[in-house]
């Protein structure tokens with residue numbers, strides 16, 4: 022089996038040699054899915070995984086825009102349309118200086134499996150730009166978004182490809198992007214998700230990724246007759262996913278003690294309650310400030326410059342910032358300090374060495390493609406509401422979100438249970454996600 026996996030990975034590496042993040046994401050899937058394919062006659066000899074690792078379409082384009090001083094800037098825009106076997110391409114847009122083809126291909130590849138796990142009819146895609154919204158005025162962000170959409174609009178549509186937010190793309194950016202799409206195409210359709218509530222957005226979409234991650238952690242703990250209540254929780258990031266993961270933990274009676282950004286982490290040993298979290302939201306969403314500003318109001322908290330929060334003792338860790346933010350040494354520290362559950366809110370935040378350490382220690386570990394699927398699932402619900410031209414209540418959407426997260430958890434158990442009763446959620450998520458897409462690809466022939 023190892024030979025088969027190695028031969029497959031040699032081919033992937035040969036074709037994508039300068040794309041380390043993409044290779045990392047494919048390796049993790051190959052290790053769990055190739056043994057499954059070998060044991061299931063219908064998938065054998067069809068090169069399905071080789072077809073799945075090649076994007077159906079990779080679009081790259083120039084984005085020129087003018088800053089407030091009249092200077093002209095050029096950024097690179099992308100959309101990776103990875104797989105449309107089970108529905109229109111669906112996945113976020115990331116605006117961050119580290120964006121390149123490798124990062125977006127890993128995200129698009131993960132998205133295919135994640136979207137399949139939601140049980141909703143969505144293919145996988147991802148896009149974005151190396152544009153950095155940090156330090157830009159609202160007008161500059163608007164001009165960039167408008168310029169980006171003048172090109173992207175010809176490649177997307179409500180039945181073709183439906184982008185949404187990701188790092189650096191929130192409600193403000195979605196508004197600007199939607200405005201330009203509507204103007205050029207002269208249509209008001211559900212072409213983007215994460216829209217404002219008064220113009221087609223779904224209730225709970227802003228909360229969904231963070232809430233869903235905690236619902237998933239709760240399901241894992243409940244499978245061990247345990248609970249979030251009373252547990253100390255370490256969270257990284259302080260953006261959309263981290264904020265609402267913190268909110269749900271607080272609502273369920275857990276104690277959140279950290280949040281972070283690329284400058285470092287804050288540690289509040291008293292716990293970040295609802296009032297303190299509201300201040301974090303003001304810092305991040307309104308003032309567009311730094312997490313260290315937290316100490317302006319809550320002076321007894323500590324700020325650890327340039328560090329990640331994994332050194333803080335906790336029972337539950339929720340990495341909610343970015344890829345490869347938690348390495349093998351961090352994992353060992355978490356385990357030494359008594360961590361029993363890790364649920365990824367970010368995409369691929371744990372390195373392969375960290376995942377290996379969690380598995381070896383037999384703790385509960387959920388990969389992002391399962392535990393952070395609540396965001397895109399609620400985007401799927403937004404698409405349904407747009408098509409039906411109706412709007413569900415907060416309670417209705419939250420109920421559906423909870424059911425979807427529970428069903429994803431159960432699918433992981435179905436496909437990921439080891440003989441000794443330990444659930445390998447990575448294996449479970451990869452195989453459950455693969456089966457639905459592979460069956461659709463088989464039915465549709467070699468295209």
Ligand SMILES: NC(=O)C1=CN([C@@H]2O[C@H](COP(=O)(O)OP(=O)(O)OC[C@H]3O[C@@H](n4cnc5c(N)ncnc54)[C@H](OP(=O)(O)O)[C@@H]3O)[C@@H](O)[C@H]2O)C=CC1
Nearest residue numbers: 187188189230258259260261262282283342343367368396
């Ligand atoms: N939004 C969504 O619905 C979904 C998001 N995700 C994933 O969740 C993660 C967070 O996304 P989201 O909250 O939306 O993004 P935001 O832009 O709202 O927040 C990102 C947070 O991560 C921090 N961060 C980003 N890059 C780094 C880095 N290199 N090192 C340290 N910290 C970093 C940011 O800090 P700083 O401000 O200093 O850059 C910020 O606190 C991403 O992995 C994303 O792909 C997954 C599913 C859905």
Ligand SMILES: O=C(O)CCC(=O)C(=O)O
Nearest residue numbers: 112113185187396397400
């Ligand atoms: O809601 C969406 O379509 C995007 C979600 C996303 O980008 C993700 O799940 O990583």
